[in-house]
Amino acid sequence: MARGASAKLTGERPHQGVTPDSLLALHAAGYRAVLERLGPGPLLDVGCGQGFESVGFAGPDRPVVGVDYSGEATSVARARFGRAGLRVAQMDALALGFAGGAFSAVCSSHLIEHFVHPKGHVAELARVLADDGTAFFLTPNEPADFENPFHVHLFDRQSLVELLGRYFDDVWLGGVDAVPEVKADFAARRAKAKKVLALDLFDLRHKIPRRWYIATYTRLLPVAYRLMAKQDTGGTTGITVDDWFVTEELDDTTLVLFAVARRPRRR
Numbered sequence: 271m272a273r274g275a276s277a278k279l280t281g282e283r284p285h286q287g288v289t290p291d292s293l294l295a296l297h298a299a300g301y302r303a304v305l306e307r308l309g310p311g312p313l314l315d316v317g318c319g320q321g322f323e324s325v326g327f328a329g330p331d332r333p334v335v336g337v338d339y340s341g342e343a344t345s346v347a348r349a350r351f352g353r354a355g356l357r358v359a360q361m362d363a364l365a366l367g368f369a370g371g372a373f374s375a376v377c378s379s380h381l382i383e384h385f386v387h388p389k390g391h392v393a394e395l396a397r398v399l400a401d402d403g404t405a406f407f408l409t410p411n412e413p414a415d416f417e418n419p420f421h422v423h424l425f426d427r428q429s430l431v432e433l434l435g436r437y438f439d440d441v442w443l444g445g446v447d448a449v450p451e452v453k454a455d456f457a458a459r460r461a462k463a464k465k466v467l468a469l470d471l472f473d474l475r476h477k478i479p480r481r482w483y484i485a486t487y488t489r490l491l492p493v494a495y496r497l498m499a500k501q502d503t504g505g506t507t508g509i510t511v512d513d514w515f516v517t518e519e520l521d522d523t524t525l526v527l528f529a530v531a532r533r534p535r536r537r
Contacts, residue, residue: 291507292455296526297323299446299514300379300408303528307404308332311374314398316363316391317381321347321356327377328355335373337361364390371400379408383421389433396437396534405438407529408446413522416460417467419475419484427520430527438531445517445524452513456525 301323310331315324318336320343328334335357338344348358361367363381376395382388395405412424425433427443434441448456467475475483516528 290459291509292452292459295452295509295511295514296446296448297380298511299448300526300528301326301377302511302514303446303516304375304377304379304406304408307406307530308375309404311400311403312372313375313377314366314368314373314395315377315379316366316395317379318347318356318358319343321351321358323379325351325354325356333357335359337363337366339363364394366394366398368398370397371403372398374400374403375406376403377406379406380410382407383409383424386422388423389436392433392437393537396531399534401534403532403534405531405534407434407527407531409527411445411520411522411524411527414456414525416463419480419487425527427527430529434529434531437535439533439535440531442530443520444528444530445520446514446526446528447517447524448515449513452509453523453525455507455509 305327308327310329312333312335313327315327315334315336316338318324318338319340321336324334324336324347334355336344336347337359338347339360339362341360344358344360347356352358359367363378364385376399378391378395382391385391392407399405407430409425409430410421412426412429415421415424431441431443447453475486517524520527
């Protein structure tokens, strides 16, 4: 794909200039939290999308490989950031084409919630992680998340720790949260979404085949993003990554769960 091309917009994958500032800042804050905890050695970013966050991991002593299931997204990432040191491959996150123990660090940002059976994803990351490596997981906190048909397996604090504990001997759980003004912005957007969903009086979205619901969501959410683009995107809101922070004080309003897992179990 030529430089400057863009991958298909589904409403789920972050896109600069289209996705609301608050959501872009949420993802950027998660990547910053990972970067602050990295050492040298090769890193794998699973679900790298267009690569504009993954490339920030690259350094003289840290080669970075990004993988994503989308050929469109990986083509964009390769064209834009290949010269900056980001290596990219189209790959299934449940069957990674790498040798065991190949990476010093692995990152799964807002991906684990997309798997009906997420244990397969966790097992693969544990497999490709070196014995002394570190795995990072970021995922929405179930009580604070929006309804989203792409999120098929949401986690609360206990369930995430329990799953990761099956594959790692050392699991720390924190959160990535925001200042009150930003949390109020999320709450307002959630309230608007609930009003729209309330128009579905007969709960048809949960009765029709799931693929129909996803197809409708994929078409309508980007339209909604574009309609509100002037007020919510492009930096107009003033919401930035600096409005976010890592915390160990978690509750049901914490927006993102952030887990750091070490000592992968070999099965």
